[in-house]
Amino acid sequence: MCHSSAQPRLELLIDLSKLRSTSGIALTYIGDYSLTFINPITAAPFSAIRNLFDYLAQNPASAAALNDVYTLRGIFKTAATENPTCDQKLTVDLSPTRIARIPPGLQVELTEHGLGDILTFFNTISDHYVPQVITSLSAIAGRDLAPLHASFNVNFRLIDYNPATASPKSQNGCGAHTDYGTFSIIFQDGTAGLEMEAPETPGTWVPVPGNATVLLCGWCAVVLSGGKVAAVRHRVRRVPGVRRLSAVLFVAPDLDVKMAPGERVEAFSEAVNKGLYDVRWFKEKMGKKWRYREGNENLECGDDSAEQDIDVSQLVWKKIC
Numbered sequence: 001m002c003h004s005s006a007q008p009r010l011e012l013l014i015d016l017s018k019l020r021s022t023s024g025i026a027l028t029y030i031g032d033y034s035l036t037f038i039n040p041i042t043a044a045p046f047s048a049i050r051n052l053f054d055y056l057a058q059n060p061a062s063a064a065a066l067n068d069v070y071t072l073r074g075i076f077k078t079a080a081t082e083n084p085t086c087d088q089k090l091t092v093d094l095s096p097t098r099i100a101r102i103p104p105g106l107q108v109e110l111t112e113h114g115l116g117d118i119l120t121f122f123n124t125i126s127d128h129y130v131p132q133v134i135t136s137l138s139a140i141a142g143r144d145l146a147p148l149h150a151s152f153n154v155n156f157r158l159i160d161y162n163p164a165t166a167s168p169k170s171q172n173g174c175g176a177h178t179d180y181g182t183f184s185i186i187f188q189d190g191t192a193g194l195e196m197e198a199p200e201t202p203g204t205w206v207p208v209p210g211n212a213t214v215l216l217c218g219w220c221a222v223v224l225s226g227g228k229v230a231a232v233r234h235r236v237r238r239v240p241g242v243r244r245l246s247a248v249l250f251v252a253p254d255l256d257v258k259m260a261p262g263e264r265v266e267a268f269s270e271a272v273n274k275g276l277y278d279v280r281w282f283k284e285k286m287g288k289k290w291r292y293r294e295g296n297e298n299l300e301c302g303d304d305s306a307e308q309d310i311d312v313s314q315l316v317w318k319k320i321c
């Protein structure tokens, strides 16, 4: 029987001391090298984020108008909270393209209820960190990743782990996963719940302090760096009755970039070494599983695995027979 090789973790861990020396960002470390705390240039506006969620919850017509901006999947998502086995969270998923499509009247209305401060924050954070972190990751990868991120493919996600809509018994805020893109920065409102999987001991979850701002890498960074950068699996456990807010900047390569290393990597699958998939395809492949986890889409008949990381591992790593 064939199986996917386990990620050769030690060799592939990101060396964050290099990230520090090339980026000038003030970093501290947790455990080993898979996840980094940063001291952000600006704090996330959690009172504005709380206002926006409360406003959308209380004004269904405005929430519906916002969702009309992106009819395929909507922007303000609440579906998961109806099924206790899914992630118990509300999300607002914005991107520069979606923001530009919000009708002017709705822009004005939502700006007054938090969106203005939120967009100022995300624009400041992305303008500052995207070039800086891409430069740092390029130094580690030994490959210039900037041309692969020319279209500024970023997403801004707000998350409300809200007891009013969550299943009272569920501790599942956000199921275990590895982000798909290049890197993510997670801002938290001070409430604990985020956990990272210890790289040497899968299944062991290490709590991240609730006031930390975290930079971690995703699958695209692993592949494009030829395995020199590691991604870290993480999840959010909820404390019933406690509200937790977070804001996440996701940075991904351009959609037409080939998911391939700069040079052949023996531990990678042939398909990845040959660059058979582009980022668009890869995102869609991962997206099905994360929408399932988030309660917005059913899996196709016969696809009984809710674990997106298993699928992606099998795509990326060489099978050992």
Ligand SMILES: O=C(O)CCC(=O)C(=O)O
Pocket: 157, 159, 174, 179, 186, 188, 194, 234, 235, 236, 246, 248
């Ligand atoms: O809410 C958090 O702290 C993390 C959320 C997360 O990991 C994600 O949305 O990918």
Ligand SMILES: [Fe+2]
Pocket: 177, 178, 179, 184, 234
């Ligand atoms: Fe994540």
